[in-house]
Amino acid sequence: MLNLKEVIFSITNRCNLRCKMCDIPSGTIEELSTEQWMNVIKDASCLGAQTIVFSGGEPLLREDLFKLISFTRKNNLSACITSNGHLINELVAQSLHVSGANVVNISIEGSRQTHDYLRGSGSFDKALAGLENLIKYKIESTIASTVSRYNYKDLLNLLELAKDYGATTVRLQPFNAIFLKDAGRKSEFLIDKRDIQELDKIIRDFINLSKEYKISVNPMGYLLKIPVYLSGKNFYPDNCGALWYSCPINPNGDLFPCWIEGANNKLIGNVKKESLHELWLSEKRMKMVNSIIRDGCKGCLMSCYDEAFNSKLLRESVVENAKKFKKVADYKKVMNKIVQSFRSQITRLRLRYRFYISYRGSLFKVVARRLPNIFKKFRPLKQAKPAEKEVVLSQISQAKIKLKKAMRVL
Amino acid sequence: MDILKEFETNLAYYFSEVLEKPFAKPCWIFFSLSHKCTYSCQMCGVVKILKGHELCLKDVKNVFEEISVWDWDFTIVITGGEPFLRPDIFDIFKQAQKLKLKIEVVSNGSLINQAIAEKIMFSGLKNIAISLDGACEQTHDSIREKWAFKKAVEAIKYLVAAKKAIGSGPQISVWTTIMKENVAELFDIIPLIKDLGVECLVYHPVIVAQEDMQNTSPHARFWLKEKDIHKLKEQIDRIVKYQRNNGLVAFLHDPYLWIKHFKGELTKREWKCNPFVFTNIGPDGEVRSCGAAFGNINKMSLQECLNTAEAYRARNTMKNCDKPCLQTCWANPQANSLPGIVNKLVYDLKNSNINREAKRELLDIALSRLIEYEGILKNA
Numbered sequence: 001m002l003n004l005k006e007v008i009f010s011i012t013n014r015c016n017l018r019c020k021m022c023d024i025p026s027g028t029i030e031e032l033s034t035e036q037w038m039n040v041i042k043d044a045s046c047l048g049a050q051t052i053v054f055s056g057g058e059p060l061l062r063e064d065l066f067k068l069i070s071f072t073r074k075n076n077l078s079a080c081i082t083s084n085g086h087l088i089n090e091l092v093a094q095s096l097h098v099s100g101a102n103v104v105n106i107s108i109e110g111s112r113q114t115h116d117y118l119r120g121s122g123s124f125d126k127a128l129a130g131l132e133n134l135i136k137y138k139i140e141s142t143i144a145s146t147v148s149r150y151n152y153k154d155l156l157n158l159l160e161l162a163k164d165y166g167a168t169t170v171r172l173q174p175f176n177a178i179f180l181k182d183a184g185r186k187s188e189f190l191i192d193k194r195d196i197q198e199l200d201k202i203i204r205d206f207i208n209l210s211k212e213y214k215i216s217v218n219p220m221g222y223l224l225k226i227p228v229y230l231s232g233k234n235f236y237p238d239n240c241g242a243l244w245y246s247c248p249i250n251p252n253g254d255l256f257p258c259w260i261e262g263a264n265n266k267l268i269g270n271v272k273k274e275s276l277h278e279l280w281l282s283e284k285r286m287k288m289v290n291s292i293i294r295d296g297c298k299g300c301l302m303s304c305y306d307e308a309f310n311s312k313l314l315r316e317s318v319v320e321n322a323k324k325f326k327k328v329a330d331y332k333k334v335m336n337k338i339v340q341s342f343r344s345q346i347t348r349l350r351l352r353y354r355f356y357i358s359y360r361g362s363l364f365k366v367v368a369r370r371l372p373n374i375f376k377k378f379r380p381l382k383q384a385k386p387a388e389k390e391v392v393l394s395q396i397s398q399a400k401i402k403l404k405k406a407m408r409v410l
Numbered sequence: 411m412d413i414l415k416e417f418e419t420n421l422a423y424y425f426s427e428v429l430e431k432p433f434a435k436p437c438w439i440f441f442s443l444s445h446k447c448t449y450s451c452q453m454c455g456v457v458k459i460l461k462g463h464e465l466c467l468k469d470v471k472n473v474f475e476e477i478s479v480w481d482w483d484f485t486i487v488i489t490g491g492e493p494f495l496r497p498d499i500f501d502i503f504k505q506a507q508k509l510k511l512k513i514e515v516v517s518n519g520s521l522i523n524q525a526i527a528e529k530i531m532f533s534g535l536k537n538i539a540i541s542l543d544g545a546c547e548q549t550h551d552s553i554r555e556k557w558a559f560k561k562a563v564e565a566i567k568y569l570v571a572a573k574k575a576i577g578s579g580p581q582i583s584v585w586t587t588i589m590k591e592n593v594a595e596l597f598d599i600i601p602l603i604k605d606l607g608v609e610c611l612v613y614h615p616v617i618v619a620q621e622d623m624q625n626t627s628p629h630a631r632f633w634l635k636e637k638d639i640h641k642l643k644e645q646i647d648r649i650v651k652y653q654r655n656n657g658l659v660a661f662l663h664d665p666y667l668w669i670k671h672f673k674g675e676l677t678k679r680e681w682k683c684n685p686f687v688f689t690n691i692g693p694d695g696e697v698r699s700c701g702a703a704f705g706n707i708n709k710m711s712l713q714e715c716l717n718t719a720e721a722y723r724a725r726n727t728m729k730n731c732d733k734p735c736l737q738t739c740w741a742n743p744q745a746n747s748l749p750g751i752v753n754k755l756v757y758d759l760k761n762s763n764i765n766r767e768a769k770r771e772l773l774d775i776a777l778s779r780l781i782e783y784e785g786i787l788k789n790a
Contacts, residue, residue: 406773410770
């Protein structure tokens, strides 16, 4: 049985912005209460999850966000927040720091002109102010951007911004139509086929510049697929983990296999009626996941499991180089090339690892968290009481030893 | 024997909380005798919530008789409204004296004249507390009512004079509520009451809404704002320094927790309620610890009230409460951890004068108590 790695909470549909590429805030929906979210977090911890992503709408519009974050951290999970940065004043940044948020993603779309066009005038400055406040309180900050026709020429600007402000990571994700109400508007954001080459060049420059600035970005294999994807083609990675390792939950508690299937109304259940534990292990979910894989997933290029593309690239490069190895007699040259490509991959992995330490917890933590699961299939769900009982019993035995010792000494 | 009794009490509180069963009895029993009061202070909700109710003498006497046979060290605190507004207040004191109960009273001092002060000295009270919320007339009167400061000071003077003349009587203390209005003069109260001859001073932070203790909204009127916190810190520093050298102030908890309390950063780790420590009986007879009432002494005995299903539910809510309110009566920090309880016993025994064999005997009894609870826990 594969374990849960990541749960994505869309904790609210409310948002203070009306962005061009997103229609989420248009509907109102009854949100789960604080306690209900806390139960989900507890269950996720029991299932061995490592990360909770708080997304929305704008998650900071929920007054109990800090409480949820600190509860997440108490349960040994990493907390990642996706925000537009407008509400992050100094006090909010301080609260995020105190509650223990690991990573905060701020959405920035490129230069001021592009950003303000897509997200509303004045929003660029506010987002940057938010980023500045986060960095002031030493919170790991990420610039996240949705690549579309409007901003693909501005991608290099993001790296400059990250360098200037001290953000450690820039994450790109191509535009996806699932957040649009009217799917007909999709073509508005896609690029022409003749622009593919230009975007490809920009992406390669983006990768090179990120190496130069030592800023971690998405895996290379993933980034290189963006141009073709944005021209209207879909990819399905062989080893996409979204269905196996993660699940999104809507503000009203609906649990989906993944965002894309959620848009197709494939619902597993609601966490209000059943616990996450029951839903995750349910037969219904297994059947649904198997049917999605059997019938062929349409594919997407969402960044949830971008690392899945990287291993493929590594394999491809090895195979390619091995082919050359047969043809060319100059072994040394080819060997050098192979070593070089491995080296570049390792440096990239090292950069990425720096990001993953904060995003998914350090390697040691991950292993430590996994160990009990290997020996004991799942920790019991209602662990609060037995745990307290065991602790008290061990305290009693220690107290008994202390009293007996006192009897001897006094 | 006191050392052992303290150990047993703490152990009972600890295991009551762990096992969610009342092994322990409350050590504070508050009687809000009446809703009536001479003042209508702005931070007090009793007058508004409990309008039209009054606990009758017979019910009070019944409860007194019931609890007088408890093998438990507890204190009864008479509050109100204003307890001295009741014509039968001295009958209540007399009954408590007859049954040898420890009893204290909290008053605003508005009705205490020379005659009543003298009568109080003979009524067997352990402590009488007068509320004083400011070091000057202006502050106190703005929180309470006109002439309130003058009357409180006069009451203290009468009490001190009566105690001096008679030679014995209850401890005379002052209770001060910490709030935005008086934060700058918390320390100034000390010299004032010292000159008057008061023996003890207790500070406690304001409750914003009496009907809902959990509501510690930072936007409420009396709540300390962020900019006032540094004033509170200054005052605490001065008070702590004074207390170290001269005593007089009785701290019920670490005073620096007030800062965290008003900032809204107080966590369970620093201050935890023990749901078994405190019980309040309202003017309508309703029994509660915190939040919802779980019984009525008009219908059943106090012990039965403490054992209702509602009582279990209310205590469970208190146990899981995330918002410690730092009130004076709700907690018993000594009984929060088992290692702490055992360490205290060993420390007390080390420093006591009793002989070696008696010490061993005490430790033996303590060990057997611990084993008893272990058995119950294992079977639970």
